Amino acid sequence: MRTQHIRLLSPMELKPHEQTDSCRVRHVIDLLLREQAWTRPICVEATSLCVMDGHHRRVAAIHLGLAAVPVIAFTYDEIRLGGRQPGMSLEPEELIDCAMRGRLFPPKSTRHVFPPFQMDAIPLEKLLPSRACLRAYLEESRSHRRLVGASWNS
Numbered sequence: 200m201r202t203q204h205i206r207l208l209s210p211m212e213l214k215p216h217e218q219t220d221s222c223r224v225r226h227v228i229d230l231l232l233r234e235q236a237w238t239r240p241i242c243v244e245a246t247s248l249c250v251m252d253g254h255h256r257r258v259a260a261i262h263l264g265l266a267a268v269p270v271i272a273f274t275y276d277e278i279r280l281g282g283r284q285p286g287m288s289l290e291p292e293e294l295i296d297c298a299m300r301g302r303l304f305p306p307k308s309t310r311h312v313f314p315p316f317q318m319d320a321i322p323l324e325k326l327l328p329s330r331a332c333l334r335a336y337l338e339e340s341r342s343h344r345r346l347v348g349a350s351w352n353s
Contacts, residue, residue, distance in 0.1 A: 205240055205318055207267035207326070210260040213241060214249045216298040219258045220306045227259040236320040237269055242313060244291070245272040249298040251311040266328040269321055279312040 231237065241253030250257060251273065260268045275291035282289050289309060297304065 205269050205271050208248070208270045210241075210257045210265060210268050212248055213243055213253075213257050213268075213270070214247060214298040215254050215257060216249055216294050216304060217254045217308055218303045218306050219255050223255045223306070224258045224262065227255050228262060231259060231263065231323060234320075235323050237323060237326060238318070238320045240269040240271040240316075240318050242271050242273060242311065244295060245274050247295045247299065248272075249295045251278065252313070254306070260326070263323075264328065265323070265326045267326050269318060271316060271318070273313065277314060281310045281312075283308055283310050 239253070239256070241256055242251040243249060243253075244251060248270075257268065280289055280291055280294070294309065
């Protein structure tokens with residue numbers, strides 16, 4: 200089993216290439232909240248930060264307001280890429296280009312096969328924004344609700 204460097208990055212920095220299914224995202228959120236830990240890193244392409252595996256986990260992290268998620272980087276020389284649809288053929292460059300342009304494939308369109316790696320679980324509390332960031336976020340959220348409420352009542 201290979202030792203791989205796991206970094207903590209903002210989920211907003213990661214570039215998806217696939218759409219997500221809202222039911223699956225809710226399932227991932229429920230799992231994260233039940234376990235109170237992140238147990239599997241999001242796999243990304245090393246230079247572009249294009250998500251290879253973990254689209255639903257990325258969106259779940261955004262919904263939960265996490266400041267960071269565990270990320271492991273690979274190159275396409277290290278993994279195998281395939282399509283889940285019969286006859287679907289993809290090149291890594293095409294996939295990265297679609298991610299950079301925001302042109303997303305349907306959910307679960309691609310399949311990446313990775314070498315074995317390990318990660319220790321990270322408590323969710325370590326992935327939350329700092330208290331100062333959280334206070335600013337809550338204040339901004341309250342202000343936004345007041346503005347939205349005022350415009351609805353007009």
